[in-house]
Amino acid sequence: MGLPVDESALLAGLRERDEQAFETIVRTYGPRLLAVARRLVRDEGEAQDVVQTAYLSAFRAVEQFEGAAQISSWLHRIVVNTALMKLRTRRRKPEESIEPLLPSFLTDGHHVEQFSDWSAPADVLLERKETRAIVRDHIDQLPESYRDVLILRDIEELSTQEVADALGLTPTAVKVRLHRGRQALSTLLRHSFLRNVTS
């Protein structure tokens, strides 16, 4: 994240209320934090609001920051939590069902669909310039409550418990949403990366 910085010196500066330290922390970590906020709230203005609110919370809480974690991880966590609060205050549109994107089964429990292997493994697909944009586009197509959990767990790498706390869900509900979100994403990606047309 950004240029190498002397985090202990930066932290000492923040605790001493050194103006230069505040500016350094904003300029050093801001681009990455803004990217995280954009991913979650998907609106430039709201993402900037999230980053501003998160920095102000961090500045107020600097005395409680023990320094055991990296400043970058600490700020990341605050931005994620701030973005989630923003998401909660939004009036969500009625969400589309995820069911059509989940695998379907016959009465005897077998899959309806016969699956095929993809045209190439993920590692190879990731070497192609367009792959990540395709994946992001499909992530955006997921129903919001599944998309949020998938981003928080698989991309922002929060733990199940952290996501559960942040979203007011049980850990089991987080696991279920993550699994269904991945299944739905897999269905969408299959059409982009399939080797053969399946029945």
Next chain:
Amino acid sequence: MTCREFSDFIGDYLTGDLPATVRAGFEHHLDLCPNCRRYLRSYEETVKLGRHAFDDQDALLPPEVPEELVTAILAARLR
């Protein structure tokens, strides 16, 4: 174990959270069912692609935050 049950257990299987008896049943089904093997592979590839979906954007982050945002944050701190 049916394909439906297998499908439900994939997440916990990949994180090592399945109880031993369920895991044995899962792996037995995996041996027997080529369709579920392909499904599991596509699920794993999906997770991998998802995890790396934003790498290029993160690598190309603009070196600076918008100047007006820096100013707004620093000004708000003093209020």
